[in-house]
Amino acid sequence: MKLSRFLTERAEEILVEWEAFAKTLEPAAALMTSAALRDHAHLIIKAFALDIENSQSKAEQTAKSHGDSPGKFPQSAASIHGTLREVSGFSLVQLTAEFRALRASVLRIWLPSISEFNQEVHEELVRFNEAVDQALAESAVTFSEHNNQTRERFLAILGHDLRTPLAAVSMTGSLLERSSSVEGNAAIGKRLLRSAATMSTMVNDLLEYSRTQLGGKMPMAPVPADMRDIVQAALHNAASAHPDCIFELHLRGDLSGVFDDVRLQQVVVNLLANAAQYRAKGTNVKLDVSGELNDVLLSVTNFGPAIPPESLKTIFSAMVQLPVDGEQPGRPRTSLGLGLFIARETALAHGGSIDVSSTDADGTTFTVRIPRAIAPPKAPVAPAT
Numbered sequence: 001m002k003l004s005r006f007l008t009e010r011a012e013e014i015l016v017e018w019e020a021f022a023k024t025l026e027p028a029a030a031l032m033t034s035a036a037l038r039d040h041a042h043l044i045i046k047a048f049a050l051d052i053e054n055s056q057s058k059a060e061q062t063a064k065s066h067g068d069s070p071g072k073f074p075q076s077a078a079s080i081h082g083t084l085r086e087v088s089g090f091s092l093v094q095l096t097a098e099f100r101a102l103r104a105s106v107l108r109i110w111l112p113s114i115s116e117f118n119q120e121v122h123e124e125l126v127r128f129n130e131a132v133d134q135a136l137a138e139s140a141v142t143f144s145e146h147n148n149q150t151r152e153r154f155l156a157i158l159g160h161d162l163r164t165p166l167a168a169v170s171m172t173g174s175l176l177e178r179s180s181s182v183e184g185n186a187a188i189g190k191r192l193l194r195s196a197a198t199m200s201t202m203v204n205d206l207l208e209y210s211r212t213q214l215g216g217k218m219p220m221a222p223v224p225a226d227m228r229d230i231v232q233a234a235l236h237n238a239a240s241a242h243p244d245c246i247f248e249l250h251l252r253g254d255l256s257g258v259f260d261d262v263r264l265q266q267v268v269v270n271l272l273a274n275a276a277q278y279r280a281k282g283t284n285v286k287l288d289v290s291g292e293l294n295d296v297l298l299s300v301t302n303f304g305p306a307i308p309p310e311s312l313k314t315i316f317s318a319m320v321q322l323p324v325d326g327e328q329p330g331r332p333r334t335s336l337g338l339g340l341f342i343a344r345e346t347a348l349a350h351g352g353s354i355d356v357s358s359t360d361a362d363g364t365t366f367t368v369r370i371p372r373a374i375a376p377p378k379a380p381v382a383p384a385t
Contacts, residue, residue, distance in 0.1 A: 003124040007049040017105040028089035043077035051131040082139030089317040099136040227255035234268035242276040246284040253291030257372035270339030275302035307358040316344040
């Protein structure tokens with residue numbers, strides 16, 4: 001069977017293997033649906049078949065080998081795939097691995113059907129490898145371009161969002177110099193603490209993000225701890241940063257276990273701060289913590305506009321902030337878009353999980369499941385060869 005025909009007629013078989021491999025590319029793939037894992041793979045395979053079928057001049061082949069083509073096809077399936085994988089939190093290494101696994105899958109399934117390795121088969125193999133390399137180049141270009149844009153946006157957010165609490169600290173210092181009232185000093189001190197708490201959260205998020213990018217895995221320091229103490233400390237920090245929000249705490253069951261208490265406290269602070277920021281005016285934020293047989297379950301709920309389905313797909317990616325459309329006027333932006341990313345990384349490092357549901361009727365709920373003892377990390381699945 002000609003390779004182009006094979007790619008068309010047995011595309012579903014190839015897609016099943018693509019999805020199975022993509023599912024192993026954690027943590028980004030952990031919460032993705034089948035459709036999201038496959039993404040533009042079907043169109044990419046179809047493009048391979050068309051490329052092999054079309055005639056190609058020596059000049060076109062040379063241009064392709066020199067990498068001149070990616071910029072000419074900014075809307076190809078491969079280029080769109082590269083952008084979406086970056087948005088979903090994949091690394092460039094993981095993106096490259098998808099195409100390596102795709103090449104291996106196609107050749108492993110197709111080659112046994114070839115009875116004679118002749119010149120035609122050789123040419124088809126050459127054209128197929130050129131098409132894969134071309135698609136990988138297009139994906140890598142758009143992945144890198146979007147990654148650079150995200151980095152620039154992150155630096156802009158960092159400068160903007162840190163400027164506000166720093167200005168508050170500066171102004172508070174000036175007020176303290178002029179104030180002679182004990183009550184006035186107490187009020188000013190609370191304002192100073194709120195600004196310091198905001199900056200501390202931003203800096204902690206930034207440090208944790210840097211660690212995950214440099215080391216790949218978030219380091220854990222598990223100790224015997226009680227989740228009751230962890231969430232109460234987090235609640236105190238969140239209340240200091242959001243004094244206008246009422247936080248409801250509900251505790252049930254045995255909450256003891258072996259946890260990294262420092263990192264879990266940061267997770268709860270981030271979830272509470274996120275809920276306080278996006279809640280509807282005048283509503284409370286609920287924190288429910290319950291002990292199950294092998295796990296401790298934490299749920300943070302706020303009521304307000306539902307998160308759009310398209311935002312739910314990328315909400316745990318780094319440097320993603322929800323659209324500001326529909327926000328209440330004057331609502332402060334007090335995060336760098338890293339809190340939910342860090343929450344996911346911490347949950348996964350504990351061998352647990354984090355999920356989100358959002359409707360207008362039931363509000364938005366983030367649910368974190370943490371094993372009582374840190375589970376061993378999942379072994380990576382090797383690509384088919």
